[in-house]
Amino acid sequence: MSLDMVQTKTLLSVRNLTVTLTGEGRDVLKDVSFDLAPRQILSVIGESGSGKTVLARALASWLSEPLAVTGGEILIEGRDLLKDPAYARTLAGREIAYVGGNPAGALDPTMTVGAQLVEKLRAVRPEISAADAREKAIRLLEAVKIPAAERRFHEYPFQYSGGMMQRAMIVDALMSDPALLIADNITQPLDVTVAAQILKLMRELNEDFSTAVLFICSSLPVACDAADEVMVLHDGRVVERQAPDALIDTPQHGYTHKLIEELPTLWAEGRDQAQPQDRDRRAIMSVRGVAKHYETRSASGKALVQAVRNVEFDVFPGDNFGIVGESGCGKSSLMRLLTGLERPDAGSIFFEDENVGEASPKRLRALRRKFQLVLQDPYGSLPPQSAIGAILEEPLKIHAIGNRAERRDRARAAMSEVGLPTDLYDSLPTGLSAGQRQRLNVARAMVLEPRLLIMDETLSALDQTEQGKLLNLFERLQAQHGFTYIFISHDLTMVRQVCSRIAVMYLGETVEVAPNERLFFDPGHPYSRALLSAAPTLEERRYRPEDCLMEGEPPSPIDLPPGCAFAGRCPQAFDRCLTENPRLRSRGGQALAACHLNDPGES
């Protein structure tokens, strides 16, 4: 008998749950109690480390060393999962389904997605025949809007994009008609437009399949968007629980208060971001018609991936230049071109009158002193075996700057500038938190006193509070050292806070380049509008997702359509868009956009 058939008021009830880190004896969850009704969607928010994932794992009976439940009850239908592990096992994957934030490694890479969906359903419900399971999998893949579900059923996980994989994992969770779905940060790895689609989907599924959802996430706007009620977790404790509107209007706890207060906004007017726009200045970096393609082998022989095409923009000294776009749009390939790690196939990249794309390797090394890169991944980009001091001194050594004592002084100075305690000089980076690691990365980039810092998704792994702190740090460093920044990011809210001018990329092209205010209040490209409509925010939206974005994902950069690359998802597309690719044109006031609608002859 399926649990959701039973008429009860509560599906799940958690009583005084305490989870302890057995090694240190520290409690990670303290006395957590809450109820969840059938069909309800409850969001759980809290800062990084507040215990959200631990809660999710405890509910899914998936805690492992060194974490252990040391008190309380988890009642499903009145039976305690903690006292009855056999019962908990029968529920796992059947009545309680879990979807995590990392869909990439969640399925066996050597089996087709379809086969694994069928395998899972038959593991928890052996009475269902393979044919029925297959039919159900395809139906659900269609329900989560995976295009050509029948064919995708037979594809392997590596043939799925991140967004599709996350949808497949949702299908995996829903295969057994679970009574409870635990969704831990499922939109975090996704692009905003895909995340918006997934949220919409989850709501529909909640109605169609009457599944209760525990929706864990670290972004307040997303949590409020998704749920009937929001529960706030702070330092392992439930500090409040309210309906989204009430939570925003009358937050009870200090942490919630602070979270709402510091929430960055997209549309609030009157920010003093406008930089002195003195157009007589020479551009520090000037990019013209840059293109780069890579060769890959595919099933049908060789194929060209057009990673970057027709990219054009100027960055002026003291600018905070933003480059935004979804994953796979070529941001990181562009970054490699800008830093001279790779050479463009066409076009030019001038850095202070020197063409980076054609500079000799020796010149390039010298130039790199003046522009530095800070990477996305705070974990992978630091050598784990070197002490922090040594990491900071390495670039100085490479460029043969100063003697030992001077290098040491400079490293220490950089550490205190980015807010790392100098007594960490001799320790390894392994003990640092994500925020501290990013500070270290920034310090490493700035010891050479560069002119231009390129930040590739530098903040995307950090939570809201930590992001805010680092942005303040960037601002201070800019005032002191006159840095110019290029921020490469998918996060519009962040870009809105810090950037003076912004380029929007879609499938390798810059489709719009505009000053901050202009982009947000008068976007010149339908794709920019789609991005804005999908950005998570608590404010009243200027653009409604229903009007701005059609279902689907960007086409693959291997077989690009002949006309405008956005035509497949653009609500305003017309005949000409299918045959002719629009070029970047001025819209006045330093704003450029590549869309036929801006052509005086059209519209």
Next chain:
Amino acid sequence: MFLARFLARRLAQGALIVFLVSALIFTLLRVVPGDPVRLMAGGMAPEALIEEIASDMGLRDPIYIQFGRYIGGILQGDLGQSFVRPANGAAVGGASFDDSTRSERAEVWTLIAETAPMTLQLAVLAMAFALLIALPIGIWGGLRPGGWPDRFALYISSVFVSLPNFWLGIVLALLLSVKLKLVPAIGYEGFAYTILPAFVLAIEIAPFIIRTLTVSVAGVMSQSFIDIAAVRGLTRNQIIFRHALKNSSVPLLNLLGVQFSMLLGGVLVIEFIFDYPGLGLLTINAVMQRDFPLIQGIAIVTAAAFVLINIIVDLAATTIDPRLEY
């Protein structure tokens, strides 16, 4: 379609490799000191006769001409004739230089075709024994990294590795064959004669399989899809047998390919000790007798076998893990 293109590409590459190997062997054999004709004809033969035989056999032509002739023969399936062995059996003694026997010298191809199946039988049995020993130990060790099955796998591998194969071969032959009379050991008069040498070989290669398995099983078990599988509701048996083992089998396959190639090409010591009439023994005799055509023939056939095994392994690996199919 993929299969056809894959095979065409790999076979072409393989043909090139075999060609290069034969060119290398051919050249090397002609620059090493020692005149095979002198050996064949015997120390007493007059210089003029030796020259005559040599130019008769084309051994005084420039190397590239000899090589061209040789390759031409190979393309027609002719690996030449042994310098030393008569068609009817035992090696020709050094002292006789009776030229009339030349026409009855054994075909290299026949010599190899007679012995290769013996070596193949030995290799397959050795591989089967090795897997029988290594699979349970290796998998178990990989499932409990750091635990005692893992340590057990490590210790037993160390013991196996430190046993010299000739020593183990002799000890086992004395013990099992001479003392206990369980299995025959020396020579070959039936399948039973393969068991002991195969077992010694299995002990030699098992540690590599165990090591590869523990590492790859442990690596796969720590991946997130295995971790998540339990939450998705799969049973432990499904997780281990359907997912973990399948994923760890690719490195194992590669290793097995290499090991099998080694078994085919280089079981010299074991075949020698057990007087097992396989390719290894044939090689040893050919080298000692400076039987150039035979050495060349064996080298080419084993090179071709390596290439084929490699292709089969890669094909099997892409079937298991489609990501490898690029």
